[in-house]
Structure formats: structure tokens, C-alpha cells
Amino acid sequence: MKIFSCVAGLAAALVSPAAGQAVLPLIPFDVVVTAGVAAIPAPLTGKPGDPKAGGKVVAERRLGNCLSCHEIDALRGEEFHGDVGPSLDGVAGRWDTGTLRMIVVNAKKVFGEETVMPAFYRVDGLNRVRPEFIGKPILTAQQVEDVVAFLATLK
Numbered sequence: 001m002k003i004f005s006c007v008a009g010l011a012a013a014l015v016s017p018a019a020g021q022a023v024l025p026l027i028p029f030d031v032v033v034t035a036g037v038a039a040i041p042a043p044l045t046g047k048p049g050d051p052k053a054g055g056k057v058v059a060e061r062r063l064g065n066c067l068s069c070h071e072i073d074a075l076r077g078e079e080f081h082g083d084v085g086p087s088l089d090g091v092a093g094r095w096d097t098g099t100l101r102m103i104v105v106n107a108k109k110v111f112g113e114e115t116v117m118p119a120f121y122r123v124d125g126l127n128r129v130r131p132e133f134i135g136k137p138i139l140t141a142q143q144v145e146d147v148v149a150f151l152a153t154l155k
């Protein structure tokens with residue numbers, strides 16, 4: 001088992017953003033790699049998120065927009081479900097909570113560099129970032145935790 005702190009994102013967040021933009025520095029987190037699978041065991045915010053709020057982030061096009069690529073039966077009320085990625089039904093049985101958190105933060109750490117799934121809590125190593133988003137992750141730490149709590153209900 002290997003433990004290292006992710007500070008690269010923090011350093012990148014301190015690079016000055018477009019004029020007038022507030023910088024939201026990333027909260028540092030520990031990544032644990034067990035048998036080749038990366039996970040972030042502890043909640044970014046220090047406590048578990050709210051699954052109901054997470055369901056809204058997943059469905060909201062300007063936030064997670066997860067339904068553009070994933071089907072989720074529990075959110076059948078929402079109109080469009082894409083199939084670029086696998087259905088997330090039963091996903092809590094396939095990955096533990098720490099790995100689900102890693103997938104939402106930065107899916108490349110679990111699926112490899114080629115994955116088309118965006119990194120939702122990362123500000124470094126991104127291409128073609130619109131100026132207003134430089135230095136800002138797509139989701140806040142709280143939203144990441146809410147999404148992880150929602151995913152954990154998909155058994």
C-alpha cells in the first residue's frame with residue numbers, strides 16, 4: 001500500500017487566475033493505492049456528503065452533467081441519459097467509497113489517461129480551459145462529497 005499527498009493541484013490553484021476571479025484552492029487529500037487501484041479514503045470535507053444534494057449535482061447540466069454519459073435508473077425522471085459510459089446502477093457494489101471518490105475527483109487515476117470522463121476536482125494538467133474556469137475545479141469539495149454519497153446509494 002502506497003500513501004502520498006496530492007499537492008500538485010494545490011500548487012496549480014495558486015497560479016493567478018484571470019483578473020478578478022476568486023481562486024478556490026483545492027483541499028489537499030491523500031491517495032491510497034491498493035493492489036493497483038487508487039482511492040481517496042477520507043471525505044474531502046471531513047464528513048460524509050448528502051446523497052439527495054448529490055443526486056441534483058449529478059443531474060444538473062452545469063455541474064456534474066453525469067447523465068450526458070451515464071444511465072442511472074434512480075434518476076429516471078430526468079429526460080436524457082447518455083451511454084458513453086457504463087450505467088451507474090449497482091456501482092456501489094463494484095467500487096468502494098474511496099475509489100468512487102477517486103473516480104469523481106480524477107477518473108484518470110482509476111481508468112488511465114485515455115478515459116473521456118472529466119476530472120471534477122482537479123485544476124492542473126487540463127487542456128483548453130476557458131479563462132473563467134482556470135484555477136477552479138468543476139465541482140466544489142462539498143459537491144464531490146454529495147455526489148459520492150449519492151453514488152454509494154446505487155447498490
Ligand code: HEC
Pocket residue numbers: 058064065066067068069070084085086087088091094100103104111114115116117118120147151
Ligand atoms: C464525457 C462522458 C462522461 C461524463 C460527463 C461522466 N463520466 Fe463517468 N465514466 C465515463 C466513462 C467512459 C466511464 C468508463 C471508464 C472508462 O472506460 O473510461 C466512466 C466511469 C464511471 C464510473 C465507474 C462505473 C463502473 O461501473 O465501473 C463512475 C462511478 C462514474 N463514471 C461516475 C461519474 C459521475 C458521478 C459523473 C458526474 C459527476 C460522471 N461519471 C461523468 C464517462 C463520463
